Amino acid sequence: MRVNFTVNGRPQEADDVWEGESLLYVLRERLGLPGSKNACEQGECGSCTVRLDGVPVCACLVAAGQVEGREVVTVEGLADYAKQRAEHGGCASGACGTSVDEAQRWQARGQDSQTGEGTELSPIQQAFIDAGAVQCGFCTPGLLVAADEMLERNPNPSDADIREALSGNLCRCTGYEKIMDAVRLAAARQGEAV
Amino acid sequence: MPTNGAPTKLTQGYRTKGGIGESTLRPDGTLKVTGEFAYSSDMWHEDMLWGQILRSTVAHAEIVSIDTSEALAMPGVYAVMTYDDLPTDVKNYGLEIQDTPVLAHGKVRHHGEPVAIVAADHPETARRAAAKIKVDYRELPVITDEKSATAPDAILVHENRDDHHIGHVPHPNIVHRQPIIRGNVEEARKRADVIVQGEYTFGMQDQAFLGPESGLAVPEEDGGVHLYIATQWLHSDLRQIAPVLGLPEEKVRMTLAGVGGAFGGREDLSMQIHACLLAMRTGKPVKIVYNRFESFFGHVHRHPAKLYYEHGATKDGKITHMKCRIVLDGGAYASASPAVVGNASSLSVGPYVIDDVDIEAVALYTNNPPCGAMRGFGAVQACFAYEAQMDKLAKKLGMDPVEFRQLNAMEQGTIMPTGQPVDSPAPVAELLRRVKAMPLPPERQWESSEGADVRQLPGGLSNTTHGEGVVRGIGYAVGIKNVGFSEGFDDYSTAKVRMEVIGGEPVATVHTAMAEVGQGGVTVHAQIARTELGVTQVTIHPADTQVGSAGSTSASRQTYVTGGAVKNACELVREKVLEIGRRKFGSYHPAWATAELLLEGGKVVTDGGEVLADLADVLEGEAVEVEEEWRHRPTEPFDLRTGQGNGHVQYSFAAHRAVVEVDTELGLVKVIELACAQDVGKALNPLSVLGQIQGGTLQGMGVAVMEEIVVDPKTAKVRNPSFTDYLLPTILDTPIIPVDVLELADDHAPYGLRGIGEAPTLSSTPAVLAAIRNATGLELNRTPVRPEHLTGTA
Numbered sequence: 001m002r003v004n005f006t007v008n009g010r011p012q013e014a015d016d017v018w019e020g021e022s023l024l025y026v027l028r029e030r031l032g033l034p035g036s037k038n039a040c041e042q043g044e045c046g047s048c049t050v051r052l053d054g055v056p057v058c059a060c061l062v063a064a065g066q067v068e069g070r071e072v073v074t075v076e077g078l079a080d081y082a083k084q085r086a087e088h089g090g091c092a093s094g095a096c097g098t099s100v101d102e103a104q105r106w107q108a109r110g111q112d113s114q115t116g117e118g119t120e121l122s123p124i125q126q127a128f129i130d131a132g133a134v135q136c137g138f139c140t141p142g143l144l145v146a147a148d149e150m151l152e153r154n155p156n157p158s159d160a161d162i163r164e165a166l167s168g169n170l171c172r173c174t175g176y177e178k179i180m181d182a183v184r185l186a187a188a189r190q191g192e193a194v
Numbered sequence: 195m196p197t198n199g200a201p202t203k204l205t206q207g208y209r210t211k212g213g214i215g216e217s218t219l220r221p222d223g224t225l226k227v228t229g230e231f232a233y234s235s236d237m238w239h240e241d242m243l244w245g246q247i248l249r250s251t252v253a254h255a256e257i258v259s260i261d262t263s264e265a266l267a268m269p270g271v272y273a274v275m276t277y278d279d280l281p282t283d284v285k286n287y288g289l290e291i292q293d294t295p296v297l298a299h300g301k302v303r304h305h306g307e308p309v310a311i312v313a314a315d316h317p318e319t320a321r322r323a324a325a326k327i328k329v330d331y332r333e334l335p336v337i338t339d340e341k342s343a344t345a346p347d348a349i350l351v352h353e354n355r356d357d358h359h360i361g362h363v364p365h366p367n368i369v370h371r372q373p374i375i376r377g378n379v380e381e382a383r384k385r386a387d388v389i390v391q392g393e394y395t396f397g398m399q400d401q402a403f404l405g406p407e408s409g410l411a412v413p414e415e416d417g418g419v420h421l422y423i424a425t426q427w428l429h430s431d432l433r434q435i436a437p438v439l440g441l442p443e444e445k446v447r448m449t450l451a452g453v454g455g456a457f458g459g460r461e462d463l464s465m466q467i468h469a470c471l472l473a474m475r476t477g478k479p480v481k482i483v484y485n486r487f488e489s490f491f492g493h494v495h496r497h498p499a500k501l502y503y504e505h506g507a508t509k510d511g512k513i514t515h516m517k518c519r520i521v522l523d524g525g526a527y528a529s530a531s532p533a534v535v536g537n538a539s540s541l542s543v544g545p546y547v548i549d550d551v552d553i554e555a556v557a558l559y560t561n562n563p564p565c566g567a568m569r570g571f572g573a574v575q576a577c578f579a580y581e582a583q584m585d586k587l588a589k590k591l592g593m594d595p596v597e598f599r600q601l602n603a604m605e606q607g608t609i610m611p612t613g614q615p616v617d618s619p620a621p622v623a624e625l626l627r628r629v630k631a632m633p634l635p636p637e638r639q640w641e642s643s644e645g646a647d648v649r650q651l652p653g654g655l656s657n658t659t660h661g662e663g664v665v666r667g668i669g670y671a672v673g674i675k676n677v678g679f680s681e682g683f684d685d686y687s688t689a690k691v692r693m694e695v696i697g698g699e700p701v702a703t704v705h706t707a708m709a710e711v712g713q714g715g716v717t718v719h720a721q722i723a724r725t726e727l728g729v730t731q732v733t734i735h736p737a738d739t740q741v742g743s744a745g746s747t748s749a750s751r752q753t754y755v756t757g758g759a760v761k762n763a764c765e766l767v768r769e770k771v772l773e774i775g776r777r778k779f780g781s782y783h784p785a786w787a788t789a790e791l792l793l794e795g796g797k798v799v800t801d802g803g804e805v806l807a808d809l810a811d812v813l814e815g816e817a818v819e820v821e822e823e824w825r826h827r828p829t830e831p832f833d834l835r836t837g838q839g840n841g842h843v844q845y846s847f848a849a850h851r852a853v854v855e856v857d858t859e860l861g862l863v864k865v866i867e868l869a870c871a872q873d874v875g876k877a878l879n880p881l882s883v884l885g886q887i888q889g890g891t892l893q894g895m896g897v898a899v900m901e902e903i904v905v906d907p908k909t910a911k912v913r914n915p916s917f918t919d920y921l922l923p924t925i926l927d928t929p930i931i932p933v934d935v936l937e938l939a940d941d942h943a944p945y946g947l948r949g950i951g952e953a954p955t956l957s958s959t960p961a962v963l964a965a966i967r968n969a970t971g972l973e974l975n976r977t978p979v980r981p982e983h984l985t986g987t988a
Contacts, residue, residue, distance in 0.1 A: 034236035039405065039486070042917065047404060075227075076229045076230070125227040132217070138403075138455060141229045166925045177930070
């Protein structure tokens with residue numbers, strides 16, 4: 001089957017999609033967006049968390065056909081998404097829609113191929129690097145999408161709020177302490193910027 | 195710029211930023227937060243196929259027949275291979291003992307053993323084709339424990355063993371046995387005023403790295419193959435892969451793909467040979483990615499163990515003797531079992547002074563899942579048992595458990611049960627003091643003006659209690675882990691360092707085969723190069739087999755050994771750079787010939803701080819490159835009868851205090867805090883040090899209260915191979931983990947550093963168990979603790 005949907009503000013068309021394929025497979029293997037990760041493919045680890053019309057979901061549990069006509073944001077689009085949110089007074093979720101004009105203006109940015117230096121990052125992405133919340137990094141994309149969504153809803157989360165919001169995202173390297181630090185840091189920086 | 199003229203840019207002042215001791219940020223951090231970092235499961239190649247493995251559905255059986263015809267007939271299927279299709283006489287592999295079949299031959303020895311492999315144009319096609327392969331099994335009785343393994347009429351898991359351990363084991367179903375005898379236990383026992391005995395059980399833990407086993411094999415024009423792979427040791431893989439493929443090692447090129455965690459689970463091969471075989475058979479690139487279910491069968495686990503201990507002590511609290519027997523279940527194939535036995539036995543006394551010991555450790559061959567390396571490697575199981583014994587002794591003596599430990603704590607100069615002196619700082623008593631001195635978390639934190647915050651209570655959002663039946667407990671533990679490969683292993687690493695001018699700036703390039711698995715070795719290598727070469731810009735070359743072996747990313751050894759190799763290569767590069775400087779500029783300043791010279795802040799500087807030249811001038815038109823192996827001091831094997839020998843190169847120590855709250859009615863545990871104090875020798879990157887300690891601590895907590903692979907004792911089949919049923923700590927289950935880092939230099943090691951990755955995984959588990967015992971008064975001789983163990987319904 002053919003699936004038409006929007007990914008990170010850009011219209012996408014996936015052809016020859018088998019009915020059993022997940023959104024995760026289509027993103028990773030058909031659209032060249034492997035940022036959403038395949039750690040369990042059974043909805044337990046959160047590594048493939050994306051926004052579907054603004055709502056965080058495990059892409060592995062969404063059948064590709066279910067996203068027809070809908071809007072998906074992945075970790076690859078997170079920086080742009082956060083930037084738009086900042087520019088549009090706090091609403092950049094797919095639920096608010098992306099104008100055709102904006103979608104047409106989207107383009108990949110040049111960057112250093114080894115370190116990614118020069119890449120524009122969202123506050124939560126920068127905080128994960130600064131706080132040491134990244135080790136192997138396999139859980140990172142899903143955590144970033146989930147944490148960014150939480151900070152959108154709750155700019156001043158308590159530690160218990162952070163833990164509750166991120167409890168669907170497994171990390172095996174960090175013991176979560178630096179992830180807590182990163183989310184607190186992003187919230188604090190966000191607070192300073194307002 | 196004149197190459198033989200006077201040095202230019204002679205501004206005074208220098209400082210190299212980003213050297214050792216600073217918390218520099220990961221060079222791969224940006225790629226990892228943008229989703230662009232290429233993990234092994236992200237590899238893609240034009241025209242590539244997908245590989246799938248068919249695994250045994252039973253644990254122990256003869257294979258009567260395999261029929262692949264239906265699978266081969268499926269559209270989209272390019273190849274189906276079984277044992278009969280292996281290209282050479284080398285059909286087994288293994289880390290130490292080559293006992294593991296690439297594909298099963300006539301027999302399967304554990305649930306999930308690879309039987310056949312398929313390549314197809316879509317992963318689902320490959321899965322369906324594998325499911326159409328018909329395997330007829332004739333089931334055999336299963337060997338599942340010591341009793342069934344060593345019974346007189348026991349079926350041998352491996353017939354006709356010819357490995358180098360068979361000569362000294364009491365039964366062919368025992369992989370390796372290591373006794374350690376020192377002093378006179380029977381005489382010492384007479385001095386004991388109290389004696390405590392215990393039988394302990396340690397469950398099977400999984401590494402559960404998040405990035406599944408995966409990789410891409412690309413056939414090459416010269417008949418060779420290029421494998422992009424997530425592993426812990428490229429050259430160890432290479433040594434095992436090439437003979438099976440019938441290729442010389444130089445025709446198997448290996449490049450490290452992004453590794454999504456490892457923790458020991460990637461020391462053994464998984465899909466490496468299978469992907470290469472299918473690529474060579476089809477002439478097309480082949481990608482294999484395990485799903486989580488398959489990952490539970492695709493790598494070895496932590497050895498489950500039975501541990502029998504006896505300790506004695508005098509009335510005044512001095513330990514008189516220790517006897518122990520540690521039985522590790524190695525499962526169907528040897529993997530790292532022999533080395534795990536060596537660790538378990540040689541570290542079985544823990545960080546204590548005990549002169550009279552009688553120790554025995556064995557690993558069994560059974561039909562359970564194969565077990566091998568996991569963070570802590572034999573020392574974890576022992577620590578769980580000896581720390582329970584310490585609490586029992588203290589209790590029986592009426593002493594404080596921390597003071598009792600401090601009274602018996604090892605220190606620099608202590609002789610290990612192997613006869614080896616501890617020749618660097620061993621601040622065991624101090625670590626306990628520090629962890630005890632940390633402030634305790636407040637009581638009843640769940641209470642708020644709006645009622646109980648159930649997220650802070652045992653049972654959490656299940657809303658099972660608002661504080662009724664909840665009891666707090668506190669427990670302590672301390673552990674000792676060896677660093678580096680022990681028992682005489684030639685534990686070396688190789689580094690290639692290049693220095694040149696690019697765009698007017700001096701740049702260093704560091705090339706090693708070290709597997710970056712998340713630990714931050716790449717960060718530290720750049721820091722070392724900056725410190726040694728005085729440059730800001732350091733490029734870390736991707737790890738591959740175009741440079742010599744770096745050894746394994748395991749045993750807490752990479753910062754020590756590959757870090758040491760990078761430091762050494764940098765020092766050699768520095769000498770060559772100074773030679774060039776002397777040749778070019780020596781006549782302009784006498785200090786070139788007389789002073790000790792350093793490279794700092796992009797300049798050549800005297801030890802007195804005078805700037806002699808800019809590195810860009812020195813290296814103009816020249817490049818310096820060195821590739822060199824580096825070794826730590828050699829170790830010796832343990833004597834097979836007495837266990838004596840200088841087997842270890844360095845030790846690592848950590849202590850924990852656990853604070854738990856237990857709902858005693860439902861048997862639910864909430865770990866509130868896991869405070870850790872650890873000696874790291876020298877924190878090359880303090881932020882990464884904390885990350886290692888906190889991560890290791892949580893893995894120790896996991897196996898204390900939730901993580902266990904459950905194997906059916908009747909069938910030897912794995913019952914919970916998924917993240918739904920194998921429980922990992924989430925961020926909600928996780929306590930706060932305050933860390934106190936001590937830096938006492940080990941003069942034998944580069945910068946005085948100590949390998950740190952594993953020690954925190956040891957003491958975390960027994961500290962949590964001690965805290966639960968403290969809360970409940972129960973004996974709790976098994977880990978992980980499950981609710982039924984706390985409610986008396988087990």
